Amino acid sequence: MTQPSGTTVSAVERERRAYRRGRQRRSALVSAVSTVVVAVIVWLGVVNTPGWASVQKSFFDPHTAFTSFPAILLGLWLNVRVLFFASIGVAVFATFLAVIRTLRGAVFAPLRWLASGYTDLFRGLPVIIVLYLVGFGVPALGVFPRLPAEVWGTLALILTYSAYVSEVLRAGMEAVHPSQRLAARSLGLSHAQTLRLVVLPQGVRKVTPALVNDFVSMQKDVGLISILGAVDAVRSAQIDVATTYNFTPYVIAGLLFVVISLPLIRLTDWLEARQRRREQIGGTV
């Protein structure tokens, strides 16, 4: 904690602060130096392997990277849109599933079984198989109008990821202390209000890292819609690889996926830190 500006501090406190700063500087220095040393060792190890020259040519070729970049970026835009709609779909459907699974009382038993059967099924099914079933199987029924491949891909992702996310949300809701429910109900809040205003907000806070995990994982799996024929970043890269016989486009696509995941990861880190500062007592432990 810092002293309010304008107040002077004693010599003892000044010495303590100097000591703490010194310790901080030293640990920062130690970690910086060790990071650089490890990085250099890894780098030297890789560039001195016998095959490095040819690997560099086929995976890290600047010219191919440059020429393939626009198409991949265009494809990535499709990924971003699919991700956007899939996230909304997952948020809604997963919350719905999680709430159903936390309902108490015998009347809701069939609903609970249905929801838990659903999560069991879709957490077990590989995404690729869900993609094939939804992307090729459902249109083949002939009852739906012709829709682009990415729409079916989005739907398949929602079906799969809602199963995962609903379990994470349920864990969060169940981790909220029962006294919170008691307090909310005693104020006259209904069951639904208690869920929405007290239990869910606290539950989501408890599982934010796990939710971000699932989000980033889904963002990668958006690349799988290429198997349905949608021209996304992965598919664009694949087309380039087929013409240039160089794997650099894949590396570019991979890096772009990492880059688009960063803003969200940083944002949630920041939100979490801010909420901790605001709501919790902090202190030194």
Added chain:
Amino acid sequence: MTTAQDPQTPPVLEIRGLVKSFGDAPVLRGIDLSIARHECVAVIGASGSGKSTLLKSVNLLEQVDDGQIFLQGEDITDPRVPVDATRARIGVVFQQFNRFPHLNVLDNVTLAARKVHGQSRGTATATALRWLERIGLADKVGDYPDRLSGGQQQRVAIVRAIASDPELLLLDEITSALDPQLVGEVLDLVADLKRAGSTILMTTHEMGFARRVADHVVFLSGGVIVEQGPPELVLGDPQEPETRAFLARVHPD
């Protein structure tokens, strides 16, 4: 100070010029206080006056902004002093109890004795059982804290703090969840602890409690000690108008 003191042995706790702010809001603005062996000091003051903050600073749970705290003559605010070892010498009962919901009563009480002070499970359990019996919780040993009543939780928290025989006890509003009869029992317990050699720094809203167990009462207001002295004087015949106003609000008689 109230009790006669050997000039050679330092006070158990000595606080000098303690300053603590949260952000830009100063909470403690220069506290000086010293507690001799076997002495019990009660801190009184309005809600939000910084009583809990003072106790947390002594237990190094908050980093002070200025001033020094000496435990048996050793400056524990010095960043070179090992923090965990210092905390192990101090027992704390928090205002919110902070018992561990995933451990039963016995494990709550024996955790520190076993993991910090290296006692065997047998020794720790024997001590714990003796205390739990003393405080009327022998039949709750295997229960989990959430299923206890407020007063029972309070008593478990007290036993958890004293089980490892600390050099200094910090008690934050330990009677706040108790009925009058239990207040009496806890009061007897604190008096016993004092007789057995404990040194106690406590906060309380119960002037009767302060009057009965404390050797020295400190009135905290506006981040400073406004008045201090033996309970008969501070509570019975306060000199400062602010103390009088506070006491009149607590005891409108």
